[in-house]
Amino acid sequence: MKSSEICPRFEAAISLLGQRWTGLIIHQLMDEPKRFGQLTEEIGISGRLLSERLKNLENDGLVERTVYPETPVRIEYSLTEKGASLQPVMKEIERWSQNWIEPAKTAESPS
Amino acid sequence: MKSSEICPRFEAAISLLGQRWTGLIIHQLMDEPKRFGQLTEEIGISGRLLSERLKNLENDGLVERTVYPETPVRIEYSLTEKGASLQPVMKEIERWSQNWIEPAKTAESPS
DNA sequence: CCCAACTACTTACTATTTGTAACCTATTTT
DNA sequence: AAAATAGGTTACAAATAGTAAGTAGTTGGG
Numbered sequence A, B: 001m002k003s004s005e006i007c008p009r010f011e012a013a014i015s016l017l018g019q020r021w022t023g024l025i026i027h028q029l030m031d032e033p034k035r036f037g038q039l040t041e042e043i044g045i046s047g048r049l050l051s052e053r054l055k056n057l058e059n060d061g062l063v064e065r066t067v068y069p070e071t072p073v074r075i076e077y078s079l080t081e082k083g084a085s086l087q088p089v090m091k092e093i094e095r096w097s098q099n100w101i102e103p104a105k106t107a108e109s110p111s
Numbered sequence C: 001c002c003c004a005a006c007t008a009c010t011t012a013c014t015a016t017t018t019g020t021a022a023c024c025t026a027t028t029t030t
Numbered sequence D: 001a002a003a004a005t006a007g008g009t010t011a012c013a014a015a016t017a018g019t020a021a022g023t024a025g026t027t028g029g030g
Helices: A008-017 A022-029 A036-043 A047-059 A087-100 B008-017 B022-029 B036-043 B047-059 B087-100
Strands: A063-068 A074-079 B063-068 B074-079
Touching: A008 A022, A008 B022, A008 B087, A022 A036, A022 A047, A022 A063, A022 A074, A022 A087, A022 B008, A036 A047, A036 A074, A047 A063, A087 B008, A087 B087, B008 B022, B022 B036, B022 B047, B022 B063, B022 B074, B022 B087, B036 B047, B036 B074, B047 B063
Parallel strands: none
Antiparallel strands: A063 A074, B063 B074
16 A cells, blocks of 8 residues: 555656557657657557547647648647657667567567 | 557567556566565555566566465565566666656656 | 464456547548 | 548447455464
């Protein structure tokens, strides 16, 4: 019952990243801003959840929604400075996955 | 619908860490092996879910369950090499949270 | 020996979150 | 005008998480 012992900031960070899709969305926005449809296709998430997640990420200040009033209107989602600063985290997860996740199998250990 | 474009290893890693409690459990086991009751208290997770998560983590080869046949029996959970190799990831999340999460508020930016 | 307490879970049930599919509005192409 | 595309929202079923109580194997006391 005591959720002490753990740094509340770390807990907050984990409750952000430890939510389904969130990490993937941030990862996909790392290189360049993307549009709603592009994200659903690349990630394989439903519109309902993508919409929900993007709203949360906006509220947390990680993602920014920009409307370009061209014709037709174009809407892009990009990372804020706070969001972009997760790059080292993403890089480390990538590195770990390269070393410890077998591509096809569900195996345990690298060469 | 196409979940291509994303490295399947990265996806696998994210689906591990992007699950509620998993990151916190790994983090708590980083320093030293712990017992079931200790984890529930520190993390604030229910027995049901802790049990489930630990089983999954065992299956994924991240956590090891050791039974010490003392009297009374003592059961400890520890990280395997694969689990321990997530330390850089945890460290980066910690670093990020120190820089970008305000302790009391839900604020946006560091000093 | 019997009863309470402790650890490590499991089971039953409820609440919340996800996933699926259909729908909506505005614009644009055929 | 009809169909298509972008960017969503809504309604509902299915899966997952949370809560509380129960179980099994000790241990310690009366």
